[in-house]
Amino acid sequence: METSNAPRSGGGTDMAMFATAETQPPDVSVEQAADIAGRVFGVTGAITELGSQQDRNFRIDADDGRYVLKIANPAVPEVWLESQNAAMEHLARAGLPVPRPQRSRGGASLEHARIGDRDLAVRLLTFLDGTPLSSFGYLAPAVRARIGGLAAAACRAFADFDAPGLHRRLEWDLRHGEAVVASFAPHVADPARRERVVSVTAAACERLARVQDDLRIAPIHGDVTGDNVVGAIGADRRAWPCGLIDFGDMSRSWVAAELAVACAALLHQVGRDPLGWLPAVSAFDAIVPLDGADVQALWPLVVLRGATLVAADEKQLAVDPRNGYVATNRDLDWAIFEAAASVPWALAEAAIRAAVALPDPAPAPAPKFRPVIAGLAAEHVAIADLSTTSEALDEGRWLEPGVEDAVFAAAGEVALARYGEHRLSRAGIHGADEPATCALHAEVAVAAGRGLAAPADGAVVEAVRGRLVIQCDGATVLVDGIDPAVRAGDQVAGGDRVGAVAASGRLRVQLCVVPDADPPAFATPSAAAVWRRICPDPSPVLGLDCAAPPVDAARVFARRDHVFARVQPHFYAEPPQIERGWRHHLIDTTGRVYLDMVNNVTVVGHAHPGVARAISRQARLLNTNSRFNYSAVADFCERLAGLAPDGLDTVLLVNSGTEATDLALRLARAHTGRQIVVAMREAYHGWSMAADAISTSVADNPRALETRPAWVRLVDSPNPYSGTHRGPDSGPAYVRDALAVIAGLAERGERPAAFISETVHGNAGGILLPAGYLEAVYGAVRAAGGVCIADEIQVGYGRLGHHFWGFLEQGVAPDVITIAKALGNGHPMGAVITRREIAESFAAEGSLFSSTGGNPVSCRAGLAVIDAIESEGLQQNARVVGEHLLARLRELAGRHELIGAVHGIGLYASVELVRSRETREPATEVAEAICERMRELGVVVQPTGDHLNMLKVKPPLCITRESADFFVDQLELVLRTGW
Ligand code: PMP
Numbered sequence: 001m002e003t004s005n006a007p008r009s010g011g012g013t014d015m016a017m018f019a020t021a022e023t024q025p026p027d028v029s030v031e032q033a034a035d036i037a038g039r040v041f042g043v044t045g046a047i048t049e050l051g052s053q054q055d056r057n058f059r060i061d062a063d064d065g066r067y068v069l070k071i072a073n074p075a076v077p078e079v080w081l082e083s084q085n086a087a088m089e090h091l092a093r094a095g096l097p098v099p100r101p102q103r104s105r106g107g108a109s110l111e112h113a114r115i116g117d118r119d120l121a122v123r124l125l126t127f128l129d130g131t132p133l134s135s136f137g138y139l140a141p142a143v144r145a146r147i148g149g150l151a152a153a154a155c156r157a158f159a160d161f162d163a164p165g166l167h168r169r170l171e172w173d174l175r176h177g178e179a180v181v182a183s184f185a186p187h188v189a190d191p192a193r194r195e196r197v198v199s200v201t202a203a204a205c206e207r208l209a210r211v212q213d214d215l216r217i218a219p220i221h222g223d224v225t226g227d228n229v230v231g232a233i234g235a236d237r238r239a240w241p242c243g244l245i246d247f248g249d250m251s252r253s254w255v256a257a258e259l260a261v262a263c264a265a266l267l268h269q270v271g272r273d274p275l276g277w278l279p280a281v282s283a284f285d286a287i288v289p290l291d292g293a294d295v296q297a298l299w300p301l302v303v304l305r306g307a308t309l310v311a312a313d314e315k316q317l318a319v320d321p322r323n324g325y326v327a328t329n330r331d332l333d334w335a336i337f338e339a340a341a342s343v344p345w346a347l348a349e350a351a352i353r354a355a356v357a358l359p360d361p362a363p364a365p366a367p368k369f370r371p372v373i374a375g376l377a378a379e380h381v382a383i384a385d386l387s388t389t390s391e392a393l394d395e396g397r398w399l400e401p402g403v404e405d406a407v408f409a410a411a412g413e414v415a416l417a418r419y420g421e422h423r424l425s426r427a428g429i430h431g432a433d434e435p436a437t438c439a440l441h442a443e444v445a446v447a448a449g450r451g452l453a454a455p456a457d458g459a460v461v462e463a464v465r466g467r468l469v470i471q472c473d474g475a476t477v478l479v480d481g482i483d484p485a486v487r488a489g490d491q492v493a494g495g496d497r498v499g500a501v502a503a504s505g506r507l508r509v510q511l512c513v514v515p516d517a518d519p520p521a522f523a524t525p526s527a528a529a530v531w532r533r534i535c536p537d538p539s540p541v542l543g544l545d546c547a548a549p550p551v552d553a554a555r556v557f558a559r560r561d562h563v564f565a566r567v568q569p570h571f572y573a574e575p576p577q578i579e580r581g582w583r584h585h586l587i588d589t590t591g592r593v594y595l596d597m598v599n600n601v602t603v604v605g606h607a608h609p610g611v612a613r614a615i616s617r618q619a620r621l622l623n624t625n626s627r628f629n630y631s632a633v634a635d636f637c638e639r640l641a642g643l644a645p646d647g648l649d650t651v652l653l654v655n656s657g658t659e660a661t662d663l664a665l666r667l668a669r670a671h672t673g674r675q676i677v678v679a680m681r682e683a684y685h686g687w688s689m690a691a692d693a694i695s696t697s698v699a700d701n702p703r704a705l706e707t708r709p710a711w712v713r714l715v716d717s718p719n720p721y722s723g724t725h726r727g728p729d730s731g732p733a734y735v736r737d738a739l740a741v742i743a744g745l746a747e748r749g750e751r752p753a754a755f756i757s758e759t760v761h762g763n764a765g766g767i768l769l770p771a772g773y774l775e776a777v778y779g780a781v782r783a784a785g786g787v788c789i790a791d792e793i794q795v796g797y798g799r800l801g802h803h804f805w806g807f808l809e810q811g812v813a814p815d816v817i818t819i820a821k822a823l824g825n826g827h828p829m830g831a832v833i834t835r836r837e838i839a840e841s842f843a844a845e846g847s848l849f850s851s852t853g854g855n856p857v858s859c860r861a862g863l864a865v866i867d868a869i870e871s872e873g874l875q876q877n878a879r880v881v882g883e884h885l886l887a888r889l890r891e892l893a894g895r896h897e898l899i900g901a902v903h904g905i906g907l908y909a910s911v912e913l914v915r916s917r918e919t920r921e922p923a924t925e926v927a928e929a930i931c932e933r934m935r936e937l938g939v940v941v942q943p944t945g946d947h948l949n950m951l952k953v954k955p956p957l958c959i960t961r962e963s964a965d966f967f968v969d970q971l972e973l974v975l976r977t978g979w
Contacts, residue, residue: 024054024073025052025053025054025055025056025073026055026056026071026072026073026074026115026118026120027115027116028056028071028115028120030047030048030049030058032115033047033049033056033058033069033071034047034058034060036069036071036113036122037058037060037067037069037124039113040104040105040106040111040113040122040124041067041069041102041103041104041105041111041124042104042105043060043062043067043069043102043124044060044062045060045061045062045063046060046061047059047060047061047069050068051325053325054073054075054076055070055071055072055073055076056070056071057069057070057071058071059127060127065126065127066126066127066129067102067124067125067126067127068099068124068125068126068127069122069123069124070122070123070124070125071113071115071120071121071122072120072121072122072123074118074120074121076121076248078110078121079164079165080164080165080168081110081121081123081165082109082110082163082164082165083163083164083165083166083250084165084247084248084250085101085109085110085123086161086163087158087161087163087165087219087247087250088100088101088125088247089101090157090158090161091154091157091158091244094153094157095157096150096153096154096157096244097128097242097243097244098128098243098244098245098247099125099126099127099128099243099245100125100126101123101124101125102123102124102125102126104124109123110122110123111123128230128242128243128245129230129232129243130230130231130232130239130242130243131230131231131232131233131239132226132227132228132229132230132231133147133226133229133230133231133239133241133269134225134226134227134265134269135226136226136239136269136977136978137269137976137977137978138269138270138271138933138974138977138978138979139226139239139266139269139270139978140238140929140932140933140978140979141276141279142238142279143231143238143239143240143241144266144269144270144276144277144279144280144283145279145280145282145283146240146241146283147224147226147229147241147262147266147280147283148259148262148263148279148280148281148282148283148284149283149284149286149287150224150229150241150244151221151224151258151259151261151262151280151284152258152259152283152284152285152286152287152288153287154220154221154224154244154258155218155220155221155255155258155284155287155288156287156288158218158219158220158221158250159218159219161219162219165250166219166250166251166252167252168251170222170249170251171308171312172222172223172249172251172308173222173251173253173257174253174254174257174260174261174301174304174305174308175253175254175257177201177204177205177301177304177305177307177308178201178205178304180308180311180312181197181198181201181304181307181308181311182198182201183311183315184308184311184312184314184315185197185198185201185307185311185314187311187314187315187317187318188310188311188314189314189318193334196341197307197310197311197337200303200307200337200341201303201304201307203303203345204299204300204301204303204304204307205300205304207296207297207299207300207345208297208300208301208304210296211292211293211296211297212254212293212297214291214292214293215254215255215256215293215294215297216254216255216256216291216293216294217252217253217254217255218252218253218255219250219251219252220250220251220252220253220254220255220257220258221244221247221249221250221258222249222250222251222253222257222258222261223246223248223249223250223261224244224258224261224262224265225261225262225264225265226265226266226269227246227265228244228245228246229241229243229244229245230242230243230244230245231243234925235925236925236926236928236929237915237923237925237926237929237979238929238978238979239978254297254301255288255294256290256293256294256297256298256301257301257305258284259280259281259284259290259294259298260297260298260301260302260304260305261305262280262284263277263280263281263298263302264302264305264306264309264336264340265336266280267302267306267335267336267339267340268332268335268336268339271933271936271937271977272432272433272434272936273434273526273936274339274342274343274527275343275347275348275351275526275527275530277302278351278352278355281298281352281355281356282355282356285355285356289356290352290356290358291358292358292361295349295352295353295356295358296349298348298349298352299340299343299345299348299349299352300345302340302348303337303340303341305336305340306333306336306337306338306339306340306341307337309329309333309336309337310330310333310334310337313326313329313330313333314330317330344517344518344519345516345517346514346516346517346518346519346534347517347527347530347531347534350514350530350531350533350534351527351530354529354530354533360533364473364474364475365473365474366474366475366513366540367455367456367457367458367472367473367474367475367494368456368494369455369456369477369494369540369541369543370453370455370456370494370495370543371453371455371541371542371543371544372452372453372454372455372477372479372507372509372541372542373444373446373450373452373453373501373507373542373543374451374453376414376444376446376542376543376544378544378545380414381414381415381416381444381544382411382412382414382415382416383411383415383416383417383418384404384407384408384411384415384416384417384443384445385407385411385417386404386407386417386421386423386424386425386426387418387421387422387423387424387548387589388422388424388427388579388580388587388588388589388590388591389579389580389589390407390424392406392407392410392411393407393424393425394607395607395609396582396583398424398425398427398582399428399429399582403425404417404423404425407425408445408506409445411445413445413447414444414445414446415444415445416442416443416444416445416544416546417439417442417443417444418439418442418546418547418548419439419440419441419442419537419538419539419546419547419548420438420439420440420528420532420537420547420548420550421438421439421548422437422438422439422525422528422548422551422589422590422591423437423438423439423522423591424437424580424587424591426522426591427587427591427592427593428593429585429593429595429963430595430938430962430963430966431592431593431938432937432938432966432970432973434524434525434526434592435524435591435592435593436520436522436523436524437522437524437525437590437591437592438522438523438524438525438528438531438532438590438591439521439522439548440510440519440520440521440522440523440531440532440535441478441480441508441509441510441521441535441538442508442509442510442538442539442542442544442546443506443507443508443509444506444507444509444542445505445506446501446505446506446507447501447505448500448501448502448503448504448505449500449501450500450501451497451499451500452479452482452497452498452499452500452501452507453494453495453496453497453498454470454492454493454494454495454496454497454498455470455472455477455494455540455541456470456472456473456477456494457472457473457491457492457493457494458470458471458472458473458477458491458492459471459489459490459491459492460484460486460487460488460489460490460491460492460498461476461488462488463484463486463487463488463490463499464484465483465484465502466480466481466482466483466502467479467480467482467484468482468484468486468498468499470492470498474513475511475512475513476511476512476513476515476517477509477510477511477512477538477541478508478509478510478511478512478519479499479507479508479509479510480507480508480510480521481501481502481504481505481506481507481508482498482499482500482501482502482507483499483500483501483502484498484499485497485498485499485500486498486499508521509538509541509542510535510538511535511536511537511538511541512534512535513534513535513536514534517534517535519531519534519535525590525591525592528590551577551589551590552577553574553575553576553577553588553589553590554574556577557570557574557575557577571940571942572931572932572935573932576588576589576590576592576594576935577589580606580607581596581599581602581605581606581607582605582606582607583605583606583607583956583958584596584599584605584606584955584956584958584959584960584963585606586599586606586940592938593938594935594938594939594940595938595939595940595955595963595966595967596940596955596956597939597940597941597952597953597954597955597967598940598941598942598952598954598955599954599955599956600794600799600821600822600908600954600955600956601821601822601825601826602825602826602956603797603798603799603821603822603825603865603869603874603956603957604825604865604868604869604872604874604956604957604958605825605956605957605958606826606956608825608864608865608868610864610867610868611825611827611861611864611865611868613864614860614861614863614864615827615857615860615861615864617860618632618856618857618859618860618861619857621856622856623855623856623857624855624856625849625850625851625852625854625855626653626849626850626853626854626855627849630856632856632859632860632863633653633854633856633859635859635863636653636854636859636860636862636863637651637653637854639862639863639866640819640831640833640862640866641833643804643866644805644817644833645805645813647813647835648813648814648815648816648817648833648834648835649835649836650833650834650835650836650838650839651831651832651833652667652831652832652834652839652848652853653829653830653831653850653853653854653858653859654829654830654831654832654850654853655828655829655830655850655852655853655858656686656820656828656829656830657685657686657791657793657818657819657820657821657830658685658686658687658688658691658820658830659686659688659820659830659850659853660686660793660818660819660820660830660831660832661685661686661688661690661691661694661756661791661793661818662686662688662689662690662691663818663832663848664754664756664789664816664818664832664834665677665690665691665694665753665754665756665789666690666842666845667787667816667832667834667838667839667841667842668753668754668786668787668789668815668816668838669753669754670841670842670844670845671753671787671837671838671841671842672751672752672753672754672785672786672787673753674751674752674753674785674786675711675753676711676712676713676745676750676751676752676753677693677694677711677712677713677752677753677754677755677756678713678714678715678741678742678745678752678754678755678756678781678786679694679696679712679713679714679715679755679756679757680696680714680715680716680717680756680757680758680761681696681705681714681715681716681717681946682696682697682698682717682719682761682763682764682945682946683695683696683697683717683757683758683761683763683764683791684697684700684763685756685791685793693708693709693711693712694708694712694756696708696712696714697763697764697946698946699944699945699946699947699948713741713745713752714741715734715737715738715741715757715777716734716737716738717761717764717767717946718730718731718734718761718767718769718770718773719761719764719765719767719903720767720770721900721901721903721912721920722900722901722912722914722920722922724737725737726920730770731770731771731772731773732770734770734773735770735772735773735776735777738773738776738777738780739776739777739780742755742777742780742781742784743780745784746784751784751785751786752781752784752785752786753786753787754781754786754787754788754789754816755777755778755781755786755787755788755789756789756791757769757774757789757790757791758790758791758792758793758794758795758806759774759790759791759792759795759796759805759806759807759809759810759814760795760800760806760809760904760905760908762794762795762908762954763794763944763945764944764945764946764950765903765904765910765912765944765945765950765952766795766903766904766905766908766909766910766952766953766954767903767904768809768903768904768905769809769810772810773810774788774807774810774812775810775811775812778812778814782815787815787816787838788814788815788816789814789815789816789817789818790805790806790807790814790816790817790818791818792805792806792807792817792818792819793818793819793820793821793830794821794908794954795908796817796819796822797819797821797822797823797869798822798869798874798875798878798957799822799875799878799906799907799908799954799957800878800882800905800906800907800908801875801876801877801878801879801880801882801883801905801906801907802879802905802906803906804875805817809905815834815835815838816832816833816834816838817832817833817834818830818831818832819831819832819833822865823862823865824858824861824862824865825861825864825865825868827857827858827861827862828852828858829853829858829861829862830853869957872958874957874958875957877957877958877959878906878907878957879906880961881907881959881960881961881964882904882905882906882907882908882909883906884961884964885907885909885953885964885967885968886902886904886905886909888964888965888968889902889909889911889953889968889971890902892968892971892972892975893911896975897917898913898914898923898926898975899911899912899913899914899975900912900913900914900917900920903950904953907953907954907955907957907959908953908954909952909953909954910944910945910950910951910952910953911950911951911953911971912945912949912950913926913927913930913949913950913951914949922945922947922948922949923949924943924947924948924949926949926979927943927948927949927950927951928943928948929979930951930971930974930975930979931943931951932979933974933979934970934971934974937970937973937974938966938970939966939967939970939971941953941967941971951971953967
């Protein structure tokens, strides 16, 4: 690779100088193409035409493989075609996935064929299977990285390649970008758009000019875009790049341009993240390291690429208004241009620098600041805490309009909102885009009229009502909320009076160490780290420690990982740090608010004030154990028994669902004197030895089915969509099979102690049991002398909307109910409700004592939960919102093949994802990828079921219709655009 002064073309360039004149493709019919392929290359097979801007390309499916017959536009010199062939051979030898030129019968890889009166150059290449990645609306970060890696691999393999076709003047060579835009921009019809293209290009070229002499020049592919990267659909149904095609734009150019073209192409496929192209940069850098000049040039080149795309489109449409290819790309190219132009230069460059781990350029030494507000002593400054864990924002106050003013006012006369704080007050619910929460300034509430001083010697660059900007040596100081007493252009000395605090009484002070950066007041979480490098902590300007404690989810997770046993799984590859919840929303420490579709435990919503107050009050009174006599246990057990069917009048209190399961099994065994338990496949009942023995889900334990103890017998999980029996009429077959298992026991002289199952099969995805299932099975079990246990740990307690308990959906009553999760809204509680004689049987095994089961704090929590369910009408809400949600999901299923079935009732549902509706094969990896993308869009949803291919839908029961709609809308977006 060499470094050289690039041939920048001046204004008024004659575009005819460029090597690729746009012309119509040559006229060649499919029949003629088939004839050429057979006659010249000896290849025959089904033939179809492929699109091309200026050539004619045909795909041929021959017996020995697939080929592309390329018939070149006669305007393209043959030496270029030969060069392209040589380039493909070269990259193929280096192991890159590129098409390979094939020899003709005469042994040449470039041949000629006469069509009409023209002698056309023809080539045959191998066809790379796959889909152009441009056909996907969204590409996941890992896929973007692979594209960056592919561009770099091509670039590296090209380093020792040369061919005559590389030495030409090509309009897509970004070294001529400025001239191309200058020449084509007049074709942009809309004056405002034209002016924008021209001015943005000028800004890009001005930045480029600073470093372009230092940019490396080498052979590049020059068009590593989604159109030219073909991908295969992986097991995860994501398209992974696996081939690079179309060498028509290769040239010797800046190495950085190879990456810039790839980044620009990604801009409309990164969802809503303005820095979403960074994975491609890091991956490129890992193979072809970027140097300081590349880092400075990259974003100007991306912008220039965007500008050349739109300028070329407009020019092409001006001369050829019916050019469908260009017309289709035009909106996309404008979107690319706008996306590129909208990223602030300073942000893009700093982000690239961070992505390739190059240190920031040594900053000019910051001046020695003196405080803008004299005499602001730390001990007199209260903190206006707007962070995500601020007590001042409890009980949903963060959502109230004017909350920041209220928090400042409550904090005290002189109060500080810290620099670097992710303000919860800036977050809102239902945000598919990241909110800008991170304060890049410090904000002080201080008396209006108080005098303000220049923090250092400098020049006033802006002084308008409310705002003063002083350029000091090495840093810019931005002050908002000031009535300036100086004018733009004034020189000030540190300590000079420059104005007074404006009537708002709130002063914002920001530092910026990158010239012309024009920083925002708040940054989005994903751009915050980069912006903080540009706008460092302004503490020296205030003479106060202004910085909020840093948030670092990765560090917290690493600490957890170090000490917390890894068999305890976690959600997400890079888990956000969730420190607050409110109703059916979860909030991470960067102020991102997620709709919570999975926390069925928090049945009445996160941070429920009634539950919190009850726990707090009782904790201040007494917390002890149920061997003592206190009212809370009596109150709670009465309420609980009152919720159960008649006859189920006796309560045992423990601390979890597992304990409830374990205890229920012990009760059944003590009561029957038998051991055998009949359970359901795809179930989870807990982690203790006994509960684990009947937990059969292979998602939780892949060896579950092989390792069950002999006393466990299984019936099928009755999924009418993908289970052993399928279809709406499959119910009786499941009933028959289950009865056969129970009958089979008797035939072997065995007798069951119990049958246990969830009453709607929650762990399998909220599968409703077939009509009459429990009636038949409970009948058979009871006839055999066994006890029927209903696990209501997930599905009970109002979640099903139409029914408070799941067994009511089946029209039966069990002998034992286990309940946990919802019982304490997250406070650890479990209960067994049964008939007195069954409970009494336990006496044979001694007494039952759980130190914390039934403690007064838990009982008060449990009472507050029941109060909330009743007083807030949550079961009713589960029915109304649940039915709306299910209807929308079913409607969605009608439009997306990926959804095989929607299961459930009320607010217990699942969306079953399948690879094919025919085979109903589970789409496990897709489900995981969709969940990751849904998180980007502000929704927490997770897979469940044996194959982890069902999106579980079991939010807190306070979810609103608007939130249900937000969930479905985001899911629809993901299904439409990809994951
Ligand atoms: N039964 C069912 C149906 C469950 O879903 C769970 C928890 N996932 C349990 C029992 C065990 O409850 P816990 O985690 O409270 O021990």
